[in-house]
Amino acid sequence: MTPQDIAAKVGEVIGTSEWAEMSQERINQFADATGDHQFIHINEEAAKMTPFGGTIAHGFLTLSMIPYLSAESDMPRMEGIKMGVNYGGNKTRFIAPVRSGKRIRGHWKLTEMVEKRPGQWQQTCEITIEIEGEDKPALITEWITMFFV
Template sequence: MAGSIGTERISEWVEVTQTMIDTFAEATGDHQFIHVDPARAAQTPFGGTIAHGFLSLSLMPMLAAKTDAPKIEGARMGVNYGGNKVRFMQPVRSGSRVRGRFKLLKFTERKPGVWEQVNEYTLEIEGADKPALIAEWIALVYV
């Protein structure tokens, strides 16, 4: 895996539907109208409902699984450790298609059997000139 430092992997495109946004709102209790009320959201500069920023961030594991990244041999589990940075650059409108771009920045052994993996995660919006978000995310992989 350390030999893959700097390698980029790109997922397939996935549509962010209003159903996904509504379900996320239910799960998190964030029912702000810009997410769940299409009529009111249409009157904002967004022109319609938008995904929650944290929904966009939480697409990371699903999109990572839709890349050709090699599996880590012997991995028993992976857990989120945190982020060094997260920047929400522009909103994801309901009905937009997004994909993840992942660049492996670091893969080091923290202690025997526990590896730290740092990826740059960029969420691209189809047809947009800038991404929805850029994050530097840390995971721990247990082997």
């Protein structure tokens, strides 16, 4: 689709991803990569004593899954894209913990698509990361991506 075609979808849900497992191995790898070894993420025995009842994924791990989930989604693909970069977020809220072994998926609602300069498009989406079998989502964020075509 052209950027203009995508811009015509403002206000619509434009994609849903496949499910992805948040395994303990993934959580441990994220802890090692970031240096965040808080026991609620990596110590299964100690985490059982918390209200979570076991280990949980880091909120930032869940947030960092957005590019992977996006690639595994049915969102329309922009024609002629040279590069896409994360530009930032207007707001992010971590609503519910993702327990180790649970699966997550993303839903994208397009809230804005603006051509900032020729060939440079700024896309803002409300992204909801759902936890399989849970009533509350893991997180909701208003995320901005810059695309160069």
